[in-house]
Amino acid sequence: MSDFGGMEDLLQDFLTESSELLSEVDNKLVELEKRPNDRALLNDIFRGFHTIKGGAGFLNVDPMVSLCHRTENLFDKLRNGEITLTPEIMDAILAATGVVRDMFGAMSQARQPAPADQHLLQALDNVLEGKSAAAVSHEPPPVKPVAEERAPLPQPGSPDWNQLYDGLLGTTTASSHNAREEQRPSPALSVEILEPEEAEPQVAAPVRQVVADPMSALKPAPAATLNKPATSSQQLSAPETTIRIDTVRLDQVLNLSGEIGLTKNRLTTLRSDIMAGKMDSATLKSMDEAIGQLDLLVGDLQNAVMKTRMQPIGRLFQKYPRLARDLARQLGKDVELVITGEETELDKTMLEDLNDPLVHLVRNAVDHGIETADERAASGKSSKAIVELSATQVGDHILIEITDDGRGMRPDVIRRKAVEKGLIDVETANSLDDKQSLQLIFLPGFSTKDQISSVSGRGVGMDVVKTNIQRLNGRIDIQSIVGEGSRFTISLPLTLAILPVLVVKVCDQPFAVPLAMVREIITIRQDQVQEVSGRATIVVRDEILSVRSLAHLIGWQETQLPQFGVLMQSAEHSFILAVDSFIGRDDVVIKPLQNIRPKGIAGATLSGDGSIVLVLDMEDLLASAHADNSAIMTSRLVEQTY
Amino acid sequence: MNDQNMRFLVVDDFSTMRRIVRNLLKELGYSNVDEAEDGQVAMHKLKNGTFDFVVTDWNMPNVTGIELLRQIRGDAQLKHLPVLMVTAEAKKENIIEAATAGANGYIVKPFTAATLDEKLKKIFANMAK
Numbered sequence: 001m002s003d004f005g006g007m008e009d010l011l012q013d014f015l016t017e018s019s020e021l022l023s024e025v026d027n028k029l030v031e032l033e034k035r036p037n038d039r040a041l042l043n044d045i046f047r048g049f050h051t052i053k054g055g056a057g058f059l060n061v062d063p064m065v066s067l068c069h070r071t072e073n074l075f076d077k078l079r080n081g082e083i084t085l086t087p088e089i090m091d092a093i094l095a096a097t098g099v100v101r102d103m104f105g106a107m108s109q110a111r112q113p114a115p116a117d118q119h120l121l122q123a124l125d126n127v128l129e130g131k132s133a134a135a136v137s138h139e140p141p142p143v144k145p146v147a148e149e150r151a152p153l154p155q156p157g158s159p160d161w162n163q164l165y166d167g168l169l170g171t172t173t174a175s176s177h178n179a180r181e182e183q184r185p186s187p188a189l190s191v192e193i194l195e196p197e198e199a200e201p202q203v204a205a206p207v208r209q210v211v212a213d214p215m216s217a218l219k220p221a222p223a224a225t226l227n228k229p230a231t232s233s234q235q236l237s238a239p240e241t242t243i244r245i246d247t248v249r250l251d252q253v254l255n256l257s258g259e260i261g262l263t264k265n266r267l268t269t270l271r272s273d274i275m276a277g278k279m280d281s282a283t284l285k286s287m288d289e290a291i292g293q294l295d296l297l298v299g300d301l302q303n304a305v306m307k308t309r310m311q312p313i314g315r316l317f318q319k320y321p322r323l324a325r326d327l328a329r330q331l332g333k334d335v336e337l338v339i340t341g342e343e344t345e346l347d348k349t350m351l352e353d354l355n356d357p358l359v360h361l362v363r364n365a366v367d368h369g370i371e372t373a374d375e376r377a378a379s380g381k382s383s384k385a386i387v388e389l390s391a392t393q394v395g396d397h398i399l400i401e402i403t404d405d406g407r408g409m410r411p412d413v414i415r416r417k418a419v420e421k422g423l424i425d426v427e428t429a430n431s432l433d434d435k436q437s438l439q440l441i442f443l444p445g446f447s448t449k450d451q452i453s454s455v456s457g458r459g460v461g462m463d464v465v466k467t468n469i470q471r472l473n474g475r476i477d478i479q480s481i482v483g484e485g486s487r488f489t490i491s492l493p494l495t496l497a498i499l500p501v502l503v504v505k506v507c508d509q510p511f512a513v514p515l516a517m518v519r520e521i522i523t524i525r526q527d528q529v530q531e532v533s534g535r536a537t538i539v540v541r542d543e544i545l546s547v548r549s550l551a552h553l554i555g556w557q558e559t560q561l562p563q564f565g566v567l568m569q570s571a572e573h574s575f576i577l578a579v580d581s582f583i584g585r586d587d588v589v590i591k592p593l594q595n596i597r598p599k600g601i602a603g604a605t606l607s608g609d610g611s612i613v614l615v616l617d618m619e620d621l622l623a624s625a626h627a628d629n630s631a632i633m634t635s636r637l638v639e640q641t642y
Numbered sequence: 643m644n645d646q647n648m649r650f651l652v653v654d655d656f657s658t659m660r661r662i663v664r665n666l667l668k669e670l671g672y673s674n675v676d677e678a679e680d681g682q683v684a685m686h687k688l689k690n691g692t693f694d695f696v697v698t699d700w701n702m703p704n705v706t707g708i709e710l711l712r713q714i715r716g717d718a719q720l721k722h723l724p725v726l727m728v729t730a731e732a733k734k735e736n737i738i739e740a741a742t743a744g745a746n747g748y749i750v751k752p753f754t755a756a757t758l759d760e761k762l763k764k765i766f767a768n769m770a771k
Contacts, residue, residue: 010658010662013658017656021656050701051656051659054659054730054751055656055658055662057730057751057752058662058752
């Protein structure tokens with residue numbers, strides 16, 4: 001059942017807009033820690049809480065109104081210099097934004113949120129009253145100072161503004177009593193009006209238990225938020241049904257569809273002419289032109305539609321400074337998260353799916369990457385650690401980098417751990433170079449810390465990060481220098497909707513492979529194929545690459561010897577995919593196969609002549625064929641070679 | 643003056659709030675409503691169109707509601723335009739400030755359609771005097 005009957009639309013709008021606003025507030029709070037006296041920041045934060053309060057009021061979410069009211073007042077006092085920002089106050093405010101976010105979570109499930117924790121409200125009230133947030137309070141807090149400063153929330157018992165207003169204007173309104181006013185006599189127009197007789201229940205209610213240190217009750221709050229990131233990520237991963245689009249982009253779509261309409265009209269006329277037997281060269285030339293035009297326009301339209309789905313990655317990034325800050329504080333580290341390239345745009349669905357991996361990588365960098373303060377001091381690094389999160393568009397790819405200036409990763413330690421945990425055997429470990437060793441951290445069950453910390457170790461490992469990135473047709477790579485830091489680079493296609501592919505042919509059947517993985521195309525000369533430890537290989541510019549026949553990978557019999565090799569590059573390794581012939585490159589829209597999911601097939605698409613082309617999922621194909629097929633393939637290829 | 647075709651300009655930086663006010667106005671039968679996200683945009687729209695009524699938030703970036711009100715009162719063309727201030731600022735100074743700046747009405751968030759109707763009617767009545 002919804003607690004917001006009849007207001008669902010409004011609720012959705014409110015949640016979307018307020019969540020963004022709250023993220024901004026969160027980031028500004030992190031900024032504020034660095035520049036506690038910045039008036040513009042204080043003003044912005046004040047307005048943020050004020051706006052959320054206003055919206056929540058209309059939705060009758062009293063717990064949120066009551067909480068935001070306090071934070072708003074607090075920022076009013078901060079900006080007027082009546083209070084100075086202390087770390088305790090900061091903690092209380094950050095805890096408050098966490099609670100507001102949780103309330104958004106409850107509201108997104110159409111539930112009225114529970115009132116904020118009494119200790120938090122108490123701590124905020126203490127600050128408002130000019131006491132230390134952590135002051136020991138043995139008595140019910142006096143209400144007056146708050147009330148004097150501000151009228152309480154509009155609620156039964158608040159003064160009649162009509163009366164007051166009219167009083168100020170000197171006009172009379174005998175009939176201006178509203179329903180709530182009738183419950184008690186209208187107060188005369190005077191300052192007393194502003195001192196409500198009824199105070200907010202939370203404030204006025206005597207504190208039942210003696211709170212020795214209200215802040216101690218607060219302390220776990222940020223940690224609690226951190227330990228269940230599910231709240232925020234669920235909210236994010238729950239598909240948003242609405243999207244905000246720049247009207248300029250929408251207009252482009254409109255213009256293009258208009259032009260396509262015109263071209264269609266022209267073609268219709270031409271069709272009538274041709275059907276009537278008019279087939280002179282001028283008519284055919286016109287048709288050629290019109291189709292060429294249509295080709296261009298449809299391409300542009302596709303791009304324009306795609307652009308409506310593009311969202312700045314900053315919407316995602318803006319959540320992380322707070323995350324990094326809270327985690328760093330909890331771990332006793334001094335970490336600054338530096339963000340660049342927020343304006344880089346990415347397909348909306350990808351943005352949502354990127355959140356969990358990025359959260360994990362940021363946490364990982366702060367928790368594992370950055371050394372403790374003592375270690376940093378010992379190695380002569382500055383006490384403040386920097387974690388950089390950046391996004392850039394390179395060609396048709398987006399690069400996201402998470403770089404830390406921490407301890408770096410030691411390949412030998414990683415190898416040893418992987419063997420100790422039984423993830424790989426000693427021989428495999430010894431055959432890995434340093435770069436490959438780093439990739440071991442993506443294996444399920446790998447964690448370099450002997451003690452899983454309460455912060456990072458929460459079930460989601462680097463293997464999940466990698467799987468999620470791959471699901472987005474992306475790659476993740478690691479660079480690390482011991483003592484200097486690590487960098488995780490995520491490379492993603494701009495969109496999942498259109499995939500550039502290379503169409504190859506095997507056994508007369510076309511297949512599409514993602515162009516992103518294709519490095520180059522070579523001709524396979526049988527005399528180049530060499531057998532190295534039971535595998536067919538070809539040396540390309542001093543690099544020994546294994547040859548894998550596509551026919552074998554999908555379990556078919558070859559009808560001819562492969563003529564061409566596609567040099568494929570995946571995250572860990574390169575290899576040559578042997579195929580019969582090529583058709584060419586194409587931009588395709590992948591349609592998922594319904595009901596069946598053959599191994600190694602991502603979906604299907606239609607080629608220009610209307611035939612069905614299966615799109616290969618190379619990672620999946622390799623994984624499924626890894627164990628046995630390559631061995632068989634080697635013997636076949638080599639047999640046939642000699 | 644009080645007719646259903648009156649053209650309203652709703653000014654608020656929070657789009658949810660503009661929608662709320664718009665819905666409330668619609669509930670009262672006023673469906674000719676345009677929106678602006680701050681005082682600056684509002685002033686631009688007012689100068690380039692004909693509006694009969696302004697409902698504005700107080701606390702906005704760029705040009706605030708009270709600044710917008712002063713600009714309207716200081717503009718030869720617009721100075722007679724009725725302005726209703728919508729805000730959560732329930733302070734006496736604010737009300738006095740709004741009154742001195744020439745606001746026709748003042749309404750505190752959150753409010754119902756009935757409260758809004760009452761405010762509007764009062765403003766129309768005062769203007770008819």
